[in-house]
Amino acid sequence: MNDVKTEYDYLKHIGEPIPKSKLVWKRFWDIIFGLIGMIISIPFIIIFGIIIKLTSKGPVFYKQERVGYMGKNFYVVKLRSMRNDAEAKTGAVWAQKDDPRVTPVGRFMRKTRIDELPQFWNVLKGDMSLVGPRPERPxxxxxxxxxxxxxxxxxxxxxxxxxxxxxxGGYDIAPDEKCRLDNYYIEHYSFGFDIKIALQTIKIMFTGDGAR
Structure with missing residues (x-):
């Protein structure tokens, strides 16, 4: 018997979603801080958008399909941190440390998480939360x-x-370790846990400590 898993077979293995009753406050604060974050981010998006345009060929924004809540796909928006032809020959590949596809300004944006700022729009739409497992490509x-x-x-x-x-971990964390940490987060989810992660993220943005 052929036991090779077919495309999207993983949808049957997601398991039960976190009860919505536990996520009410999460969504409330996503809307509040998502709106604040979007407003604060606009000057940085404009400044780095200009730098991206002046230092490398290609669009300022990068739109990419990701797998979201309970397997529903959506498109995430980022400031482009890689060469425009980064995956022309390879297709989808896992990010690596000192990735040669990343531009000089992209390396700085990744270290400080600035490339993720446009995703406040995804948060306001409900595709994403401020805190949660990073969505992966299908x-x-x-x-x-x-x-x-x-x-x-x-x-x-x-x-x-x-x-x-x-x-x-950072951008180049191994997939199995990412899986372990994400599942730990889900099993121990609480609003307080989200706050702790958010504060750690702010620290990384200003210090670069722990980011790669």
Whole structure:
């Protein structure tokens, strides 16, 4: 019998979502701070948008399909931190330390998380939360599910701009470690846990400590 998992088979392995009753305050603060964050971010988006345009070829913004809450796909928006042709020959690949595809200004934006600022729009739309597992691309989600069957468990909660795996690892964290940290976050979810992660993220933005 062929036991090869077919595309999107991981949807059957997500598990029960976090009860909405536990997420009421999460959504309330997402709207409040998402709006504040969007307003504060506009000057930074404009400044770095100009720098991106002057230092590399390609668009300022990068739109990419990701897998969201309970397996529903959506498009995430970022400031472009890589060369415009970064995946022309390779397709979807996992980010790595000192990734040669990243531009000089992109390296700074990634270290300070500035490239993620446009995602406050995704938060206001409800596709994302301020805090939660970082959403992955459909191709990578399918690939990782075949290696780690527990990977889809991270879809039980709305994905976030920042998360427990990000403040404890960075862009180049290994997929299995990311899976472990994300599932730890879900199993121990609380509003207080979100606040702790948010404060750690703010520290990283100003110091670069823990970011790669």
């Amino acid at each position: 191709e990578l989600t399918e690939k990782f599910f075949k290696q780690w069957p527990e990977f889809p468990q991270r879809l039980r909660i709305i994905p976030g701009i920042t998360g427990y795996a990000q403040v404890n």
